Each structure stands twice: as structure tokens, then as C-alpha cells.
Amino acid sequence: MTDILVRGGLLVTMDPARRVIEDGAVAIAGDRIVAVGPRAEVEAAHPRAATVIEAKGRAILPGLIDGHAHAGHGLVKTMGGGDSEAWSEACRIIYTTASPPSFWRAEARLAALERLRGGVTTGVSLLGGGDSIMRVDDPAHGEAHAAGVGEVGIRAIIAVGPTRPPHPRLYATWDGAKRIDHHVSFERQAEVVGTLIERLHGAQDGRLAIATLMPVYRETRHDPAEVALIERQGRIIRELGRKAGTLFHQDGHRNGSIAMAERLFGLNGPDAFYSHCTDLTEDDIESAARTGVSIVHNPTAIAQVRGHCPVPLLLQRGVTVMIGSDGTAPDRGTDMFRHMVMCARLHQRAARDERLMPPGKLLEMITIDAAKGLNMSASIGSLEPGKKADVITVDLSTPHAYPPNMPVHRLVFFAGAADVRDVIVDGRVLMRDRIVTTVDEAEVLAEAAAETEAMLDRSGLRRLIACDPGWGRVRL
Template sequence: MIDLLLVHGTVITMDKDRRILQDGAVAINNGRIVAVDTTERLMGKFEAQKVLDCSHQCILPGLIDVHGHGGHSMFKTIAMENIDFWMPIMTNTYKHFVTDDFWYYEGKLSALERLKAGITTGVSVLGSMPRSDDPIFAINHAKAYAEVGVREVVCTGPCNPPWPHLFSRWVDGKRVTKEVTYEEVIKGAEAVIEALNHANHDKTRAFITPFVIVTSVDPSSPTSPARLYGLTEHDRYQAKKIREIARKYNTRIHSDAFGGMIHLAIQDKENALLGPDVHLQHCRGISFDEAKILAETGTNVSASPGFTQVHARTPIIELLELGATVAISTDGTSPSTSFDLFQAMRKTQFIHQAALRDEYYLPPGKLLEMVTIDAAKCIGWDDDLGSLEVGKKADVITVNLNQPHLTPEFMHVHRLVYQAVGNDVEHTIVDGKLIMEGRKVLNVDEGTILNDANEEARSTIKRAGLEKYMQPTKYFWGHARAYVDEKRYNEEDYDFTMQN
């Protein structure tokens, strides 16, 4: 007697042969896949405690979102009219105006959204710049994901200089601000890894995550070659510390990178934050020689679609042709993106086809690989995740095709990539456990999560004074272009430094 049997679906395995089985079935026992075959064969072979009839559904591996942010789910669309200042506004909020409990309530909301969009594994960088002055934030976030039942990779580490930094905690409703050194945030990040890496029956992992791989250049955009002056002492010190932590705890490195950083990083070959154990998000505006370095060092890359790709594209096509592993991420959920990897696939395809003026780039099969098996490789979890194969963890989703926008039922991968959305996910299984059935979440009370999130978000917005960034401008309605026409953001009000 096995635990669970999914039958009568179209199984998209994502195995090495990329098999697609019509009237297929997946057998699950003790959290792992024990067979993938036709319904006729598996129904004749197994008896199951529960049988799920997946007629008119695709059965595929759970989607893997290799980069998103813890915290952002509470602030969706806030400061969109002031997008130039969005990063300092949010960073200041995370540094000074969120409570310890905020991370738990936001984690619940974040995990719930990912779950309902078919994401069974999600990477969460704590805050906009990662915050690690105390491990409680990551621990609360991971606790929330564990209760919802979604796998999480918690990412935290040092933000950028100058040091020391001011951080605030809220004790009995009062703000307590403390000056924190670089060494203290490193210790905080280590405490997170000690507490969370491989925790929750290995549904939780923790990676060491400096904000960027080189701190002395623009941290959010490519840097001109004319301003690449070589690595600073702090750049070298941080790379050495991050490498030491990764080795000490046998964990992986996750960070952001932009044009110019890879050219600089490779100058310290011994400690460069590059290689098979490193996953870099964005990589916008990198040069072709930098793309070659990433491919040659086996560094994993992910990118999310968005307007900034118009200014400085991640060379996904070139990286793939050079043999690099590249995944699509959401970078969700704020300021204007969701945790919907189906939409992210389509946006990614459109951006790169438009940039290269060639609509044949990134076929649907490649796009689906980039949110399943390639995504698993990016985070070093492809031994257990990313495909439906015997022996792998049973992270499985089904997508309901019995809807007008997904009918007729043929060319199933095309249908998923071009027409499906996150809300079309019908069932979600993580570690062999059914945690959403017929779009009803089973582990937690969805209404309670939403109510708690609304209450915590409103109190945080009030505490941080974010109401002014929620107001539409006079150009909101009836105008072709938006203007703010008022000074909402005053730099002196914010404890935030983007660069040295």
C-alpha cells in the first residue's frame, strides 16, 4: 500500500528524456516518487491510500522560484509612483520599522501565494538588502514557510558598506536602535545557517548571501568600464569571509551581480564568489567576456523579467549557448511582480525575442526547463527536485486544463507556457504530502493568513510613514505619462547608503 497515486493525467516528467506520458500516472510513497508510467500499468501494480483522478490535468514537477524577497509581499505596489526611490524607501523600512513578528506573518503570506501558484520551492532573500543583524527574522520566516508546507531557501548575509550600520528592533511597541558592526551581521548570518540549513526534514535550507558580490561599484545597475578601478580591501575581505562561511557550513552562496562585478570578482581568483556552488541573480548588463567567465567557472545564473531588462539585458541566450545553467526567477513580489512563474516565462521570452529581434529564441520547452530542472540545478538541489523521476522527492503539481483558455488539450507544454497562469494550479504536493487539493489549502487556514497579513501590513505602513507613497498623483487618471510633481522622498529622512 503506497501513500498516493495520481492517475489519468498528462505527465510532463522533465527527466533526461523529457518524456510526456498521455494518460500517465505518478506513484508516491514515504515522500518520494516510486514509479512514473501509464495509468493502466500503475493502477495494476499499486494500491494507494489516496488516489487523485487527474483527468484533464497536466502533472509536472513543482515549480522552483530561485530568487524572491522575504518582506516584499506586505508592500505590493507601494512607492510605484516614486520608483526611483523605491529601494531606499523599502530598505529603510526593513532596517527600522518592521517587528520580529512581521517576518512570520509575511512569510505565511509569501508561502501561501507561492503554494497557490504551483511553486513548491522558493528562495527568499530577507528584505531588499538582506538583514542578518539578528537570526530571529529568518527563523520566523522559515517557521511560516514550514507551517504552510512549502520548501524555502532562506538567504541572508551582509549588506553593503559603510559600516557600522544602524538597525532597529521593536520592543514592547518602542523602537530600539543599535549600531551594528560588519562582524555582528556575519555572526547573525552564521547563526541563521546553523539553525536552518537542512532543517524541517530538509525542507528548509539556508545560503550565505552578501547583497552583491562586489561592494565598491553600483549595487543595482551595471558599472561603466571607466569606473572599474579594481577590488577594494573590503571587497576582498568580504569574499574571503563568505567563502569561509560556505566551507564551514557546507552551504551555497547566493548573491546579486551586475555588469562589471564579474570582471572585478575574478581578479581575486582564490576567493571569487563564482563557481558551481554560487548562484547569481540578475547579471544585467554583463559583457560577453563576463558571460564567458560565468560559463567557464560553472557559476549558476538566474534572471527575472522586467523593465530594467530594456536598459541592460541579462544575456540569457548567450549564457545558454556558452553552456551556463540559467533559471527564470520572479524576484517577487514587490513593487509590481507576483510569484507567478507562468507569467515570468512568457515575459522572459518576449523581452529576449524583442531585444534580439528574433521570435524563435527561447522555445517553450526551454522555458519550462528554466523553472523546473534548471532551477533545481541553480540552487544545488537537482539530485532531489526538478523532475518526476523514481527516487526523487515527490514535489508535484497539477494544472487544470479543463478551462476555456487551456482547451483544446494538446501541445501541453505550449499550453502551459503560453496560456496558463498560477491560478490554474489545481493540486500541490510537497515531500509527498498533499497540501493543496482542488485549490483548497490543507495545512493552514487561508482566511486567517490573509487577515493577519492585512493587519500587520497596515500597522507597519503606519509605523514607517509609507502612506504618502500609496497616494496616486494628479496624473494617475486620464494622462499618458505620470508625474509626481511633489517631493515625497527626502534623503535626509532615511538611513540608507547605496554606495561607498
């Protein structure tokens, strides 16, 4: 019995042959794709589907993958109004002392809903942000985040790990309006990471995974005692992940730090994926290529303003590169169409060569290449029989996506998150004709607003939402 038939659209398979079929169809049974091909052939083999999604005028493609973002940011993203230092300090305060589990659940539902409506069916989220400020004093916060994502229904990889030394780190919990301070050791943080792996890795019918995480070491002058401390902590966290078969993530590599991660700490390997990766040295690139590290390029992030990720060179050297939104943060969301276009323009401008980063490569970087970088290409990233049924449709019958030729070009450069019409994850329809079927959107927004107000009161940071658009000026 075929459960779902998506038919009549422009089928962009992302399979090994990169087939693009003008009038195609995908048949789904349970949580798996059972047929992909021309509509007439698929319909003949699967004539009585329980649910039929008509995709005429739309592209049918695999769900999009966001390789790097941050939990918590959805309720913090406006703060500071472009002052990245003020915003980073706000993250430090909020994620340690002003964010109870209800904050993490509300933000997770909001962020997952944004991803869903933009066709992102798999997303990586660090449980915090700023300068490696993770909410790892108690597993309740990570569990609340997982519950929120689970309600929306997309796939998620939650990256968790210790804060940067020194330890202990001040955290706070709340009993009503009463704040209770705790000084949390590295050992306690590692214990929480282990608990989250045990409770959440592989949960939600396999849609949820944990990745372990360590802060990036970037010091140019090495203190032997500090290096020994980081090496010991990295070994503990890496071992927790390896025992459970998790991925390993680091946020914010630049200028020699990938080579140091291998040379000083032994962190690199084919299970590792690193974000930003700007101003890399030859040693960095050689280490990533040799050890199998995958790179997440964040083209709209502040790090890309302050430095440059050499994506074309990494690709030429055989390194897997995916795109991440780094969202949601002060000035960027999780619209992966926007990030594809920004990726193209950044590297074309850097090389003065508009032939760089063609649309096919860009689309690979948010589908099959991202799946490979996350060690998930056997199950997601393309439309092939036997793979998980993560399928989206994108409306191409709009003025901004016309005329009806050069479909992949139009899909990458002219479509946007708001053009996503249908989303299926694990064989379950989560959005149909822009109507989300899993959560009440108005209720999600109301809860997010209420938790934001409570967070502003707890943190004492309401001043950071004072708006200064910069009218009449060229610089804030």
C-alpha cells in the first residue's frame, strides 16, 4: 500500500545521476521512498495512494539541511541592534542565568517552525551560543529543547558540550521569581552531556540525534597547563561521543585552529564537522582533507564579514562543505535559499569570477553534500528508493520564478523559503499547501513572545531591544 504520492512536479532527485525529471513523482510507503521517476511510471506502479499531493507548477526535491545554527537564538536574535559584542554578552547572561526549560522549549518550537516553513527538514542546533556558552548545567534544558522540536516534527541534531574554561561556571535556575545560583564544574557539564546522549540520541523514532562539542582553541601562544587541560577535557567529551556513535562539532574555526585541533588535541576525524572556518591556513586545509573533517560554511554570519571561508579551494581539495544558516541570530534567519545566493556572491566577488559556485553545487551543499557531511547520506539528502521520505515541494509558478525554463537556476536564485508549499518528514506530512499540521502556529508565536518578555525581566537586558535603525547614517 502506498501511503503518499507526490506527483506532477519538476522532480529534482539529487541522486547520483542528478536526474531532473520534468513531470515526475515520488511514492512513499511508511517512512520510506519506494519509487522515484516519471509520473506515468510511478503512478502505474502505485495506483491507489492514500494521500495524493498535486505538485504541478512546483519542484519536488529532498528536504533541505541546515548544517549549523543555535538553539536559544530565536528569542534573542533582535537584541543589541547590530552591536555584536553586546549581543554576545546577552547570550552569555541569558543562556546561563535567565533561561529555564520553558524558554528552551518555546524557542525550539519557534525555530523548528521557521525551519519547517522554509523546507528545512534536518537542522543542527547548538544548545546555546555566544562564546561557547552551552546550557549544560542540567539535562532539563536540553530535554525541553528536544521536546519542542519533536512537537514540530523535523529532524534535529543537538550539539552539546562544555563551556570554555575556566570552571566552575555560574548558572542560575528559577523558582518562580526567585533566582538560585549554581557554580557548575566541567565534570558536571560532562555528566549532563552524557545524560543527554543516553536519553535523546536516537529518540523520536530516530529523528533526533546528539553531537558532542568542544570550544575551539585558537590561542597563538600556548600555555602548557592550558593545553593539557583542554586535551584532557576534549578526550573526555570525545570518548562520550565515540561510545555512543555521535558526531563531533566545533563552532568558529579560523586561522590555524583546525590544524591545532588535530596536532594538540587529536579532535579531527570523519565524524567531525566544523563551522565558519575563515582565513584558513594551508595546514588547516590539509588537515581537514586528510582526516575527513567536513566544513560548514555560514555565508551570512558575522564571521564571514571578519574573515573569509575558502569554499572553492576546500571543494577542490576534496573536503565536504555544507551550508549553515548560523541562525537565528542578530540579522539572519534559516532561509536556505537566501544562504545559497549569498554563498555564490561571496565567492564570485572574492575571485572576481561569476562562474564560481554554480546553482547545482549550491543545491548539493544543502542536500546531498550536507547529508554526507553529517554522515547521513545513506538515509537522507536525495530522492531515491529505500531512503527516508523527507520530501518538499517548492512553488515555481510565481512571477519571481518565471519564465518556466532553466529550472535548477530558478530554484536556487529566484525561489525563497516562502515558496515552500509541502513538507514531508519520515513519511509524515508536516505542512500541506503552507498549512502546518503538527502545531498551532498562533500558539507557538504567543508562547515565544511570553517567554521573551519573561527572559528580558530575568536578565535585566530590556535596554538591548531599544531600536535604532540608523536613519540617515551610513554606519551605526
